[in-house]
Amino acid sequence: MDRLSALLVGVVMGALLQRVRASDPGVIARNLRLEDLSIIKFMATAIAVGAVIVSLAGLVLPLHLDIKPAYLVGVLGGGLVFGVGFALGGFCPGTCVVGLAEGRRDAPWALVGGIAGALVFTLLYELVVAPLLPLLNVGKVTLADLVHLPAPLVAGAMAVVILAVVARLPTVRGQRRSS
Amino acid sequence: MNVLPKSVLPAEVPRAGAAIPEWARLGALFGLLSAASILLWGPIGVSSTYPRLVGAALRWLAPGWAGANPYLVKMGELAKPESFLVLGLLIGGFAASRFSRQPAPSPAAIHPGETSRMLRYRDAFLGGFLIIFGARLAGGCTSGHIISGITQLSLSGMVFAAGVFATGILTARMLQRGGR
Numbered sequence: 494m495d496r497l498s499a500l501l502v503g504v505v506m507g508a509l510l511q512r513v514r515a516s517d518p519g520v521i522a523r524n525l526r527l528e529d530l531s532i533i534k535f536m537a538t539a540i541a542v543g544a545v546i547v548s549l550a551g552l553v554l555p556l557h558l559d560i561k562p563a564y565l566v567g568v569l570g571g572g573l574v575f576g577v578g579f580a581l582g583g584f585c586p587g588t589c590v591v592g593l594a595e596g597r598r599d600a601p602w603a604l605v606g607g608i609a610g611a612l613v614f615t616l617l618y619e620l621v622v623a624p625l626l627p628l629l630n631v632g633k634v635t636l637a638d639l640v641h642l643p644a645p646l647v648a649g650a651m652a653v654v655i656l657a658v659v660a661r662l663p664t665v666r667g668q669r670r671s672s
Numbered sequence: 673m674n675v676l677p678k679s680v681l682p683a684e685v686p687r688a689g690a691a692i693p694e695w696a697r698l699g700a701l702f703g704l705l706s707a708a709s710i711l712l713w714g715p716i717g718v719s720s721t722y723p724r725l726v727g728a729a730l731r732w733l734a735p736g737w738a739g740a741n742p743y744l745v746k747m748g749e750l751a752k753p754e755s756f757l758v759l760g761l762l763i764g765g766f767a768a769s770r771f772s773r774q775p776a777p778s779p780a781a782i783h784p785g786e787t788s789r790m791l792r793y794r795d796a797f798l799g800g801f802l803i804i805f806g807a808r809l810a811g812g813c814t815s816g817h818i819i820s821g822i823t824q825l826s827l828s829g830m831v832f833a834a835g836v837f838a839t840g841i842l843t844a845r846m847l848q849r850g851g852r
Contacts, residue, residue, distance in 0.1 A: 495713040498768065499753035502709045502716060506815075509705065511768035513698045518796070519679025522782040525837075525844035535699040542703025543823035547710055551852020557714040561811050561821055563828035568817075570836020571810025575803050579836060580843035582799015583782045585720040585814040586807060587761055589747040589800060594765030598789075606800025611722035613801075614808045615730075618743035622809060634699045635825040646824055657792070664693065 507591050516591040518583020518599065525580045528666045535660040541652035548648035565629035567622075582606070676792055679780035706823050713753050715824065717816030719807035721758045724750045783847040812834075 506556065513535050514520045523529040550556060561568075579585060582602040584592060592600030636651070637644040709716045723743065728750040730738035738744050772849070779792045786792045808814035810832050812821060819831020 507761035507764025538699025539702035546707035572675035574806030577838030578802025591765030603800035607798035637813035
């Protein structure tokens with residue numbers, strides 16, 4: 494049942510990423526150069542909407558939450574490495590799969606690169622990575638835990654801030670209002 | 673040597689009465705989807721499938737070694753819901769591109785330095801390597817840490833996103849300036 498749900502979520506997610514052009518590496522590069530903010534605004538909107546629904550649903554329904562631990566050295570270090578690759582290739586782990594499905598000729602190279610990255614990571618894990626992971630580990634912490642407020646309140650405030658910012662930012666550089 | 677065209681946005685087709693911009697409409701749908709996923713089976717995430725795929729191949733090629741590798745043991749078998757999500761991405765991406773009848777996109781230079789098709793493929797390969805290495809170091813990627821993580825208000829997702837956009841923006845600007 495979980496597998497079928499995940500498959501269906503993947504189908505819709507693949508279609509959304511394709512429609513918003515997140516699978517186009519040129520669009521990703523322009524977003525990271527801040528010339529076009531369409532994907533950044535798409536992601537921020539998804540987070541705002543998702544956070545409000547999840548925090549409210551959590552009050553009445555059992556959820557399959559999975560908070561990842563914040564081992565700060567690995568999480569920040571990994572993010573910094575990811576950012577370089579994201580800008581260089583213009584793909585993320587999901588969009589290169591969508592790009593392959595669309596028939597982009599550069600997408601399979603990103604996928605093969607990703608498999609090579611996973612292999613090298615696996616080979617280095619025990620010796621290099623595992624000792625780094627316990628450094629500055631603050632655990633499975635949420636913003637609600639940090640400010641000692643109920644999750645729906647924090648999610649609502651975050652959503653208001655995010656939506657107010659993305660509504661005011663232009664989507665394409667030089668354009669005054671978002672459209 | 674093939675000279676690559678510079679990547680350009682396809683012309684926007686203005687839709688009559690489209691008051692809601694596309695990023696907002698699709699973004700809200702993506703938010704609904706990620707929330708639905710947490711309700712149904714768990715948060716969306718993609719990057720863990722890469723080492724599981726490597727693990728499946730190594731268990732076949734070198735079962736003894738793979739069975740003793742702590743990371744492959746930790747990540748587990750390929751038959752996880754996340755692997756089915758990745759399969760779904762292939763189906764959804766294919767269907768959406770076919771239904772919209774867009775021509776098969778040919779590779780375009782995303783930085784001025786990508787003056788040939790080989791250089792675009794090289795950057796895609798190196799970029800793919802770094803995103804998966806970085807995501808596995810952090811324990812998640814754009815979907816697992818940024819979308820699902822921050823949706824659950826997790827600190828780790830916010831720290832990861834800060835790292836990604838710090839070097840992502842810096843690298844994209846350096847490639848734009850240094851590549852000519």
